Structures are given as C-alpha cells and as structure tokens.
Amino acid sequence: MVDLTIWTTWNSMIPMLSFISPPLLLAETAEAELGPMVLAGVLVSLIVIYLSSKLIGELCARINLPPVLGELLAGVLIGVSVLNLLIFPGEGEESTSILLTFLQATDGLTPELTAQVAESIGEVITVLSEVGVIILLFEIGLESDLKELIRVGPQAAVVAVIGVVVPFTLGTAGLIALFGVPAVPAIFAGAALTATSIGITAKVLAEIQRLTSREGQIIIGAAVLDDVLGIIVLAVVASLAKTGEIQISNIIYLIVSATIFLIGAILLGRLFNPYFVALVDRLKTRGQIILPALIFAFVLAYIGAAIQLEAILGAFAAGLVLAETEKRTEIEEQVIPIADMLVPIFFVVVGAKTDISVLNPFNPANREGLIIATFLVVIAILGKVVTGLGVFGQPGINRLAIGVGMVPRGEVGLVFAGVGSATGVLSESLDAAIIVMVIVTTFIAPPLLRLVFREESEDVETVESLPKTE
Amino acid sequence: MVDLTIWTTWNSMIPMLSFISPPLLLAETAEAELGPMVLAGVLVSLIVIYLSSKLIGELCARINLPPVLGELLAGVLIGVSVLNLLIFPGEGEESTSILLTFLQATDGLTPELTAQVAESIGEVITVLSEVGVIILLFEIGLESDLKELIRVGPQAAVVAVIGVVVPFTLGTAGLIALFGVPAVPAIFAGAALTATSIGITAKVLAEIQRLTSREGQIIIGAAVLDDVLGIIVLAVVASLAKTGEIQISNIIYLIVSATIFLIGAILLGRLFNPYFVALVDRLKTRGQIILPALIFAFVLAYIGAAIQLEAILGAFAAGLVLAETEKRTEIEEQVIPIADMLVPIFFVVVGAKTDISVLNPFNPANREGLIIATFLVVIAILGKVVTGLGVFGQPGINRLAIGVGMVPRGEVGLVFAGVGSATGVLSESLDAAIIVMVIVTTFIAPPLLRLVFREESEDVETVESLPKTE
Known part of the structure; x- marks a missing residue:
C-alpha cells in the first residue's frame, strides 16, 4: 500500500524533473x-x-549519567525504534527513512x-561506525597502563576473573x-x-x-583487566558466531590464538617501539605522529580480523603497545579529536539498529523477551557484586563497594551488542535485551556507588568523611 | 514461564547446528x-x-617540494596508472585491483x-576522500584571516583578480x-x-x-583572495557541468548565489558567533568544541550542495566564520589531526583516479593530450607571472617575484581536478592534463621563487641580503 503511494508520487515527479534537467542527460550522468x-x-x-548525541549526551551529563549512555539513547531515538532517521545496509529499496524523503525534497535525489x-x-555510515569502534579500542588501549596493571596485580586479577567467569x-x-x-x-x-566499563566507574570514583x-585502585585495576x-x-x-560451530578444539584454539596475538603484539611491540619513536622523530611532514600511529593500529586491526579474531582486538593491542612509548601523550592528544568525531557514530548506530519496540511491555508477545532482559540485568548486577568477595588479606575493605564498582557495562557492553548484531547471530529480542542490560547497569551504578561509599564514610570512617562534590 | 517445548526443540538442535551450519547458513549470513x-x-x-603518501610526501619534503605533491604522486603510483591498489565505484566486477586478490588470499573473501x-x-573510500576535501576547505577557511585580507586590500585584490581573469x-x-x-x-x-596555492608559496616565502x-604580503593576500x-x-x-547547459542567465545566477552565500554566511555567522561560543562554553561532554564546529561545517556544506553550488564552498564559509570566534585556535588544533587523517585520502584518490598513461609521450595517439597539457602549463605560468604588472604605486617592488609567487596551484588545483573528474565532464586526457599542470607549476614555483628573490637581494638590496636558510 505504502509502496503504491510512493510509486505514483515518484512517477508524477519524473516529468517535473525532466523539465528541469534534460532527459537525455539522465542516463549518462547517473553514475x-x-x-x-x-x-x-x-x-x-x-x-x-x-x-542528537550531543543533545542527549549533555542532558545525561547534567543528571550525572555517563554521556555514552546519552549517545546510545540518541541512537534509539533516531533509529528504527522511533524516528527512523538513519539508513542501514540491506534495507535498500525497503528503507522508509525520513532521510531519503528529506534528500528528495532538498537535494534533488x-x-x-x-x-x-x-x-x-x-x-558508509556502517563502516564509519566500525572505524569508530576501532579508534575507541585503540584509545582505550592507549589509556591502559600495563605497568600499573602488573603492579595492582593479584587482588585485581582475582576480582576481574570472578567478574568475568560468574556472569x-x-x-x-x-x-x-x-x-x-x-x-x-x-x-x-x-x-x-x-x-566492566572503566570509564563510568572511574568518573564516579x-x-x-x-x-x-584501596577500593578504587582495585576496581580500576580489575576493570582494565x-x-x-x-x-x-x-x-x-x-x-x-561466524562459523556457527561450537567445538571444544575450536574454542581452545581461539582462546590461545587471541591470547598469543595480544601478548605477542605487546612483546613484539616492545622491540619495535624504539624504531617507531625514531621514525616519528625523523618525519617532517604533517601528521607525523598520528598517521604512523593509525597505520600501526589499522595493520594490527586488519591482522586481528584476518586471523578470524576481531579488528578491535588488534586496535586495542596497538593502543597497549604505543602506550609504552614516550610518544603516548602526543598520540593520545591527537587521537582524541578523531575519536570525538568517529566514536559517537558507533554508539548512535548501535542504538539506532536496535529495535527497542520488541521489548514493549504492552505487547504480550514480548513477554519472553522482557523476562530475558530482566534475567540478564539481574545476572549482570549479581555476577559483578559478588566479585568483592574475592578480595583477600584486606581487613576492613568495603567489599560491597568493589562489587558495585564493577557493575556498569557502558561502552564495552555496547561493543558486544554492536558486533553481535553485525554477525547476525542474536535474535532481535536478545539484541534488545543486551542493550537494556547495558542501559540499566549503567544507569544504576553511579547512584549505587555513591550510596555504598556514603554509608561507609558515615558509619566507618566518619573522621575522614569527604565533602560530597557535585 | 519456561516454555519446555521450545527448550527441548532448541536443545535437540544444538548438536545438529555444528554440522548443519556451514552450507545452510551460508546464504543467510551472506549479508x-x-x-x-x-x-x-x-x-x-x-x-x-x-x-604511500607518507613515504613519497617525506621524500618530497627532503628535496624541498611540498608534501601535498608527494601525496598526489603517491596516488598516481598506487592508482590506475601504475600499481592499481585501490578500488573506485563503478568498477565493480571489472576491477582488477590487487587489493581484491589480497583480500581473497588473506581474509577469506x-x-x-x-x-x-x-x-x-x-x-566508502570515495566518500572518505570527499569528507577529506570538506575538512581541508574548512581548515583553509579557519586559517584565512578576513580582517587581514581587508587590510592588505586593493593591491592584493588587483593582483588576485588579474590572476583569475587572465589564466x-x-x-x-x-x-x-x-x-x-x-x-x-x-x-x-x-x-x-x-x-593559487597559498600553502606552498607561504612555506617557500x-x-x-x-x-x-612587501612582496610577501601582497602575494599572501592575493593568494587568499x-x-x-x-x-x-x-x-x-x-x-x-552538472546541468551541461551554458546560459548567461544561469552563470549570472550562480555567481550571484555563490557570492551571496559566502557573504551571507559570513554576516549571519558574525551574529551567530557569540551564541556558538556561549554554547561551547556550556557543554560538559567530550568533543565540546570539535563536534559543534563539525556540525556547523557539515550543515553549511550540505546547504552549499543543496543549492546547486559545492559542499566545499559551505565548508570554506564555515571555516571563515568560525575563524572570527575566540575559539579559533582550539578548533584549529582539533581539526588538524582530523585533517591529517582524512585530507591525504583526498589527494591520493585524486592522483589514483587519474590515468597518467593517457599522456605517455611514446604513444603517438597521446600527442594531442600532451600538447594540451603543455598549453595549460604555459598559460598557467604566464597567466600568473603577469599579475605582478597589476601592482601600482609601489616603486622598486619586485613585480616578477609577485608574479612567480602566484604560480603554484597545489591543493586547490587538485580540488578542481577531483571535482571535475567526479562530475564526469572532463575527458581522460584533459583530466590528466590538469593534474600535470598542477604538478609542473608546483614543482617549478619553489626554485623559481628562490631565484627571483635571490637576484633581487644580490642586485638591489645587497645590504640587507639574508643568509639562505635551507
């Protein structure tokens, strides 16, 4: 029905257009x-x-929620669930996006x-969002401190491993x-x-x-791990998900190859780092730091993808490696504007691709999806809160605070949802359930974290209680 | 709540998945x-x-040629003329790029x-290069100083107008x-x-x-104009070129609309600038400067494209407008890494799309193309050298130096070649002839400029002759 309307509208428009531009040229200049x-x-x-992402991101920042949540919600708002302003590959002719109507009206499409x-x-938008998540992981790698990680050591490792295995x-x-x-x-x-999203927890802490x-250090160390x-x-x-097969041998192969890839990249990187610095110091033309860094990140990302792992694993490894060079600060400074430009595309696209209406509670058919979402949220919270129990030899430490600090999923959870929806393995409702899990854990973590630390400072450490900022 | 039927169905499917999946899932997972x-x-x-662009750009920098020439030559090297490493839209099945062979060999394509x-x-690569040229023009706009332009005034204006009209x-x-x-x-x-390419001349000066x-100031002013x-x-x-029609009324309409668009954007921008600064100062989330700046640039670029002018005209206007705010330096700092990432894609793509072999002098069929290229080079040089004659009321000024300073075409000439090849209006040989013109004028301008200034300092102003710094 809709098709017919559009078809007749189109047909009636063609004579008008040919009046403006000669019909003869239409075919020739099509390409x-x-x-x-x-x-x-x-x-x-x-x-x-x-x-949209700036608008809702700023709103979130004002009510003490992480801006990344705003970008995700902006995506939900302008995506398939609500306004349908974006276009994704595979929609082609069926796309009913308002964007196309807008282009037809203003730009002569x-x-x-x-x-x-x-x-x-x-x-193009999909590839830009994928390059965005590569840049995001490169930046996360750059900001991770391997030496610091090794120092925080066993305590954080136990917390991290529990926080991965249990949920x-x-x-x-x-x-x-x-x-x-x-x-x-x-x-x-x-x-x-x-x-765990290190960004959100670190910001609240x-x-x-x-x-x-002590709690903060363990949380951060464990979140990085x-x-x-x-x-x-x-x-x-x-x-x-790509092969669709689950074989123990395959899983072992993948875990081993991912670990070898990451450790190998770091070890080889240490050998290669002095040459990288020497090279960068000799370059005279513009982009002398950012382009070699991007080349390195893209090469590792490509290798990561080519050996059947993920491009983002390579970008993350590249970030970890370059974080150990003396150029780290300079690279970070220059990656930030690029990340500011590309990363929001990723978060918005993740939100926009998610059809949140499959969890509409007023539709009885959605009940199972809603129950699954609730289940994921409960496991996501419990599975991380128990990690505090893994802390040993630290009398008087606030175990609950450590557990709560591990709750927010934020950007990395969204990376999962994005990759999952790209591989096509997740059903619509499961995809939406993961998004809801990320939104809920990220929403509740900051107030919960303030609560558990406030109780502590009121009850146990009243002497050194700190003024509550913001 | 738990649907046992579904459970058993799924459970019995799990072992099947491993051997069903490969052939069955292929079609589904194609997308x-x-x-x-x-x-x-x-x-x-x-x-x-x-x-490639870094490698050849660095080589160029070492022999005192502008790096942008290196990026163009890198494009010629990896493009259709020689190595054929890139892919462009419309090639589709016919593409014989080695890139596809590489992807088939390493990434399972x-x-x-x-x-x-x-x-x-x-x-994707084409759109990235187009966004690259938008960012380039935005940056050129940001770096242009309207007030300075108005100050250098009439002298530079006469030189600029002659340098546009004559060639x-x-x-x-x-x-x-x-x-x-x-x-x-x-x-x-x-x-x-x-x-005229302001970058190359300014660097040599x-x-x-x-x-x-005095000569330098007039050259720079005229180059910006x-x-x-x-x-x-x-x-x-x-x-x-888009409509294929040449009507005087149309040309007048376009010149008037382009001028009104540019002047209108600058005047409206002056009203809007205080709000831009106030807005940016209130933003709390990451990208608080670069994203509003990019939104502004993209909106003007879109308007420029929608009113049948060019996206780059809008980006340039956005740069000119934001250059007048107090945030100019911050915006510039953050645009630079983005430009470093995207602009080389544009120059390389321009070079890569040009089939330089149509000017191979050993093929007799190319003779006319070569003669046209030679003609363009001669006009390009003479048409700018005469601009020095337009300087008035400046006794003893080096008119030849001013004329020679206006010779290099560089990036803006390449923008013409890029846009021309995108609209499909230029024949292959004319496209290649323009590229050759840009390469030659850019190659010869730096040594010529050194020569005419050296003669002057040796002959006329020996007293204040300066040590020749590299």
Missing part, C-alpha cells in the same frame, strides 16, 4: 550524480548523529536512484536452561555480561574522591 | 559477512594510502561476494579555439588554472624569510 547524493546523505546522517543511494549511505557462566547457562536459547547466541549474550582509595579479558572473550565468541 | 569484508578492504586501502564488496569499498580567459578561449574542446570542459579546465616583505575567487569559480563551473 556521476550518485556520488554527490551519497555524500549529501552521509553529511545529513552525520549532522543528525552529532546533534531522484526516485530511480534512491535505492542505490540509500544502500551506499548505509554502507558469563550464569548468563549462558541460564539462557540455555531456563529460556531455551540456542548455544551460540546464549554464549554471546553471556559474554556481553562480562566487560573521581567525583566522590575515592579514585585513589576486565576490558582485556572481555575483548578476548568477544573475539572468541564472535569467531564462534 | 552479515559482507560487513567485515568491506571493513577489512577499507582498512587495507587506508593503510596503503597512508603508507569469496569470489561470489567480490563484486559487491569491491563496490562498497570504492564507495581563465586565455585557457578557456585557447582550448576552444586551438583544440576544439567543447565549451563546458574548456571552462572547467580554464577555471582549474585560477586558484617563510623559508627564504620574505613572508613579511584567489582561494575565495577560485572556490566561487569552482562552484559555478561545477554547477554548469
């Missing part, structure tokens, strides 16, 4: 006309992405070119046993429960001035 | 498999682009997906009269002769410590 149309569509998509232009815009096992087993989810998506969803407390473990888990799980 | 392949292809393309993946990679008229008329080139491509090629001399005039000319000419 040449596509380019500017695609560019215009990409520009409008980027404007919509940046405007002709109906016969619409499907092809829509497909190209979708491709992963409970989540996967629960999804298979209670909800009959097939093994591969269940493993994927279980894996999405593992990674800094705000309540607990970043350098969680990132590493989570990315290895993701690489393994995504690879399983 | 999902495309994504990673496209990303891998884009990563490899970017690695090739960055490596299957032959049946190759054409589609190639098309997508080409689209444009001689070039277009010559191509039509001597070589029988159709009007639209002749106008395009004539227009490509107009814009700084090196020989003449940037603040030339950029503005050149971009207006480009917008007009590209619009003519």
Whole structure:
C-alpha cells in the first residue's frame, strides 16, 4: 500500500524533473550524480548523529549519567525504534527513512536512484561506525597502563576473573536452561555480561574522591583487566558466531590464538617501539605522529580480523603497545579529536539498529523477551557484586563497594551488542535485551556507588568523611 | 514461564547446528559477512594510502617540494596508472585491483561476494576522500584571516583578480579555439588554472624569510583572495557541468548565489558567533568544541550542495566564520589531526583516479593530450607571472617575484581536478592534463621563487641580503 503511494508520487515527479534537467542527460550522468547524493546523505546522517548525541549526551551529563549512555539513547531515538532517521545496509529499496524523503525534497535525489543511494549511505555510515569502534579500542588501549596493571596485580586479577567467569557462566547457562536459547547466541549474550566499563566507574570514583582509595585502585585495576579479558572473550565468541560451530578444539584454539596475538603484539611491540619513536622523530611532514600511529593500529586491526579474531582486538593491542612509548601523550592528544568525531557514530548506530519496540511491555508477545532482559540485568548486577568477595588479606575493605564498582557495562557492553548484531547471530529480542542490560547497569551504578561509599564514610570512617562534590 | 517445548526443540538442535551450519547458513549470513569484508578492504586501502603518501610526501619534503605533491604522486603510483591498489565505484566486477586478490588470499573473501564488496569499498573510500576535501576547505577557511585580507586590500585584490581573469580567459578561449574542446570542459579546465596555492608559496616565502616583505604580503593576500575567487569559480563551473547547459542567465545566477552565500554566511555567522561560543562554553561532554564546529561545517556544506553550488564552498564559509570566534585556535588544533587523517585520502584518490598513461609521450595517439597539457602549463605560468604588472604605486617592488609567487596551484588545483573528474565532464586526457599542470607549476614555483628573490637581494638590496636558510 505504502509502496503504491510512493510509486505514483515518484512517477508524477519524473516529468517535473525532466523539465528541469534534460532527459537525455539522465542516463549518462547517473553514475556521476550518485556520488554527490551519497555524500549529501552521509553529511545529513552525520549532522543528525552529532546533534542528537550531543543533545542527549549533555542532558545525561547534567543528571550525572555517563554521556555514552546519552549517545546510545540518541541512537534509539533516531533509529528504527522511533524516528527512523538513519539508513542501514540491506534495507535498500525497503528503507522508509525520513532521510531519503528529506534528500528528495532538498537535494534533488531522484526516485530511480534512491535505492542505490540509500544502500551506499548505509554502507558508509556502517563502516564509519566500525572505524569508530576501532579508534575507541585503540584509545582505550592507549589509556591502559600495563605497568600499573602488573603492579595492582593479584587482588585485581582475582576480582576481574570472578567478574568475568560468574556472569558469563550464569548468563549462558541460564539462557540455555531456563529460556531455551540456542548455544551460540546464549554464549554471546553471556559474554556481553562480562566487560566492566572503566570509564563510568572511574568518573564516579573521581567525583566522590575515592579514585585513589584501596577500593578504587582495585576496581580500576580489575576493570582494565576486565576490558582485556572481555575483548578476548568477544573475539572468541564472535569467531564462534561466524562459523556457527561450537567445538571444544575450536574454542581452545581461539582462546590461545587471541591470547598469543595480544601478548605477542605487546612483546613484539616492545622491540619495535624504539624504531617507531625514531621514525616519528625523523618525519617532517604533517601528521607525523598520528598517521604512523593509525597505520600501526589499522595493520594490527586488519591482522586481528584476518586471523578470524576481531579488528578491535588488534586496535586495542596497538593502543597497549604505543602506550609504552614516550610518544603516548602526543598520540593520545591527537587521537582524541578523531575519536570525538568517529566514536559517537558507533554508539548512535548501535542504538539506532536496535529495535527497542520488541521489548514493549504492552505487547504480550514480548513477554519472553522482557523476562530475558530482566534475567540478564539481574545476572549482570549479581555476577559483578559478588566479585568483592574475592578480595583477600584486606581487613576492613568495603567489599560491597568493589562489587558495585564493577557493575556498569557502558561502552564495552555496547561493543558486544554492536558486533553481535553485525554477525547476525542474536535474535532481535536478545539484541534488545543486551542493550537494556547495558542501559540499566549503567544507569544504576553511579547512584549505587555513591550510596555504598556514603554509608561507609558515615558509619566507618566518619573522621575522614569527604565533602560530597557535585 | 519456561516454555519446555521450545527448550527441548532448541536443545535437540544444538548438536545438529555444528554440522548443519556451514552450507545452510551460508546464504543467510551472506549479508552479515559482507560487513567485515568491506571493513577489512577499507582498512587495507587506508593503510596503503597512508603508507604511500607518507613515504613519497617525506621524500618530497627532503628535496624541498611540498608534501601535498608527494601525496598526489603517491596516488598516481598506487592508482590506475601504475600499481592499481585501490578500488573506485563503478568498477565493480571489472576491477582488477590487487587489493581484491589480497583480500581473497588473506581474509577469506569469496569470489561470489567480490563484486559487491569491491563496490562498497570504492564507495566508502570515495566518500572518505570527499569528507577529506570538506575538512581541508574548512581548515583553509579557519586559517584565512578576513580582517587581514581587508587590510592588505586593493593591491592584493588587483593582483588576485588579474590572476583569475587572465589564466581563465586565455585557457578557456585557447582550448576552444586551438583544440576544439567543447565549451563546458574548456571552462572547467580554464577555471582549474585560477586558484593559487597559498600553502606552498607561504612555506617557500617563510623559508627564504620574505613572508613579511612587501612582496610577501601582497602575494599572501592575493593568494587568499584567489582561494575565495577560485572556490566561487569552482562552484559555478561545477554547477554548469552538472546541468551541461551554458546560459548567461544561469552563470549570472550562480555567481550571484555563490557570492551571496559566502557573504551571507559570513554576516549571519558574525551574529551567530557569540551564541556558538556561549554554547561551547556550556557543554560538559567530550568533543565540546570539535563536534559543534563539525556540525556547523557539515550543515553549511550540505546547504552549499543543496543549492546547486559545492559542499566545499559551505565548508570554506564555515571555516571563515568560525575563524572570527575566540575559539579559533582550539578548533584549529582539533581539526588538524582530523585533517591529517582524512585530507591525504583526498589527494591520493585524486592522483589514483587519474590515468597518467593517457599522456605517455611514446604513444603517438597521446600527442594531442600532451600538447594540451603543455598549453595549460604555459598559460598557467604566464597567466600568473603577469599579475605582478597589476601592482601600482609601489616603486622598486619586485613585480616578477609577485608574479612567480602566484604560480603554484597545489591543493586547490587538485580540488578542481577531483571535482571535475567526479562530475564526469572532463575527458581522460584533459583530466590528466590538469593534474600535470598542477604538478609542473608546483614543482617549478619553489626554485623559481628562490631565484627571483635571490637576484633581487644580490642586485638591489645587497645590504640587507639574508643568509639562505635551507
């Protein structure tokens, strides 16, 4: 029905268009006309992405929620769930995005070119979001401090491992046993429960001035290790999802290859670092730091993808390696604007691709999806809160605070959802359930963290209680 | 709550999954498999682009040639003329790029997906290069100083106008009269002769410590004005090329609309600037400067494209406007890494798309193309050298030096070649002739400029002759 309306509208528009531009030229210039149309569509998509993510990100920052959550919610708002302003590959002719209507009205996009232009815009935005997550992981790697990680050592390692194993096992087993989810998506969803978002926790700890407390140090150390473990888990799980097979030998091969890749990259990187610095010092033309760094990140990302792991694992390894050079600060400074430009595209696209309406509680058909989402949220919280129990030899330490500090999933959880939806292994409702899990854990962690630390400072350490900032 | 039927069905399917999946899942996952392949292809393309442009750019810097020339030559080397490492849209199945062979060998790209993946990679790289030229013009706008331009005033304006009118008229008329080139491509090629590259001249003047001399000031002022005039000319000419029609009313409309757009954007921008600064100061989340700046640039770029001018005219206007805010330095600092990442893609793609073999002097069929190229080079040099004659009321000034300072075309000339090849209006040989013109004028300007200033300092101003710094 809709198709017919559009069809007749298009047909009636053609004579008008041919009046403006000679009909003879239409066929000849079709290829040449596509380019500017695609560019215009990409520009409008980027404007919509940046405007919405900045707007909702700033709102989130004002009510003490992490801005990344704002970017995700902006994606949900402008995506398939609500406003449908973006286009994704595979939609092609079926796309009913308002963006296309807008381009037809303002930029002279002709109906016969619409499907092809829509497909190209979708491709470009998707690749930009993927380059965005590569840059994000490169930056996370750059900001991770290997030496610091080794120093915090065993305490953080125990907390991190518990925080990966417990939610992963409970989540996967629960999804298979209670909800009959097939093994591969269940493993994927279980894996999405593992990674802690260091950014959100670190920010809240800094705000309540607990970043350098014993608890804070263990949380941060464990969260960084969680990132590493989570990315290895993701690489393994995504690879399983690609082949669709689960064989113990395959899993062992993947875990070993991911670990070898990461450790190998770091060890080789240490040999290579002095040459990198010497090379960069000799370059005279613009981009003398950022381009060699990007080349390195993209090469490792490509290798990561080519050996059946993930591109982001390579980018993360590249970041870890370059973090050990004396150029670290300079690289970070220059990566930040690039990340500011590309990373929001990733978060917005993850939100935009998620059809949140499959969890609409007013539709009875969604009940199972909602129950699964609730289950994931409960496991996500419990599985991390118990990690505090793993701390040993630290009398009087606030175990609850450590556990709560590990709860937020944030960006890394979203990376799982994004990769999962790209591999096509997650059902719509499971995909949406993971997004909801990330949103809820990220929403509740900051107030919970303030609560458990406030109780402590009121009850136990009233003497050194600190003024509550912000 | 737990649906046992589903559970048992799924459970019994799990063991089957392992051997059912490979053939059965292939069709289903085709769409999902495309994504990673496209990303891998884009990563490899970017690695090739960055490596080659850095390598040859550094070589150029060492023999005192502008690095941008290195990026262009890198493009010629890895493009269709020589190594054929990149893919462009429209090649699709016919692409014989080694990149596809590489992806098939290392990343498991299957032959049946190759054409589609190639098309997508080409689209993405093309859009990245177009965003690159938008960022380039935004940066050029940011670096232009409107107040300074108004101060240098009439002298520079006369030089600039002569430097636009003479080469444009001689070039277009010559191509039509001597070589029988159709009007639209002749106008395009004539227009490509107009814009002076401020970057190259400014760099050489700084090196020989003449940037603040009277000649230097006039050259820089005129070169900036030339950029503005050149971009207006480009917008007009590209619009003519799109419709294929040349009507005086149309040309007047385009010139007026381009001028109104630019002046209007600057005037409105002055009103809007205080709000921009106030807004940026209130933002709390990451990217608080660069994202509003990019939104502004992309919005003006889109408007520029939508009103049948060029996206780059809008980006340039956005740069000019934001250059007048107090945030200028901060925006520039953050745009630089983004430009370093995206601009080389543009220059390399311009070089890579040019089939330089159409000017191979050993093939008799290329004779006419070669003669046209030679003609363009001669007009390009003479048309700018005469601009020195336009300087008035400045006794003893080195008119030859001013004229020679206006010779290099550099990046703006390449923007013309890039836009021209995108609109499909230029024949292969004319496209290649423009590229050769840009290469030659850019090659000869630095040594010529040193020569004319050296003669002067030896003959006329021996007293204040300066040590020749490298």
